[in-house]
Amino acid sequence: MAMRLAIVTDSTADLPREEALDHDVTVVPLHVIFGEQSYRDGIDLTASEFYAKLSTEKVLPTTSQPSVGDFVEVFTRLLKDHDAVLGIFISSELSGTVRAAETARGLVDGEITIVDSGMVAYALGIQVLEAAKLAKAGTDVETIVTRLQEVQGRIGAYFVVDSLEFLKRGGRIGGGAAVLGTLLQIKPVLMLRDKRIDMYEKVRTHKKALDMLFQRFVEDSQDKSYVYGAVVHSAALDLATEAKKTILEKVPQANMRIIELDPVVGVHVGPGVLSLIYHAE
Incomplete structure (x- = not known):
């Protein structure tokens, strides 16, 4: 049994x-x-x-x-x-x-x-x-x-935050990085790596940050038969809907849904986050 x-x-x-x-x-x-x-x-x-x-x-x-x-x-x-x-x-x-x-x-x-x-x-x-x-x-x-x-x-987890302020206050990212991002109007692309939230890349505009997310998703997924995951957002449904449409045009075999980020994580990242989280193999 x-x-x-x-x-x-x-x-x-x-x-x-x-x-x-x-x-x-x-x-x-x-x-x-x-x-x-x-x-x-x-x-x-x-x-x-x-x-x-x-x-x-x-x-x-x-x-x-x-x-x-x-x-x-x-x-x-x-x-x-x-x-x-x-x-x-x-x-x-x-x-x-x-x-x-x-x-x-x-x-x-x-x-x-x-x-x-x-x-x-x-x-x-x-x-x-x-x-x-x-x-x-x-x-x-x-x-x-x-x-x-x-x-x-095999999991990719990349996200663009609207403001580093929430991560800084919660002690999840260094204060220096947060100040720098604000001064230079940098939109960081963050990732989950080695159990932590880490900087993946710094770019100047929100659009460039999103393009980088899509590019990474395509690189990880294009030759894979199984691609499953979610476009995760915090109070940014329109942005998430548009992002899902974009990535399905690029990777039609992907099974992606839209999920709103849970409150506990939302406390630490704030509203306006867009994240691509996926398992490709």
């Missing part, structure tokens, strides 16, 4: 709720805090509600990871009707979520494997969906973890 394996992730994976349900993925929310009020990411506060609120609030929100207790509760519940749990979470360089999950693992009896995705947003979501499909097919945990390492190496 096949092993019943539960897949767990966190809310920064940008998985639409229906998709998580369809794939039997349990999503543990991070929290967005506006003043005294804490919201569970994606449950008490949707992405569109968050960006609307962000534009009117005077004080910038903060974020917090799930507690060890949140993970203990989820792992204990899932192990009642599953043989094992596989948790795949936001990069340990960007959040303490992995550490909280690992601490919880030590407090719960049962087989629990924790994977640091090294990624965030749909770059994490792609790995979670891959794991869920393999789990449904009865694949063992070790094989899934090996496959996830392969997938990580």
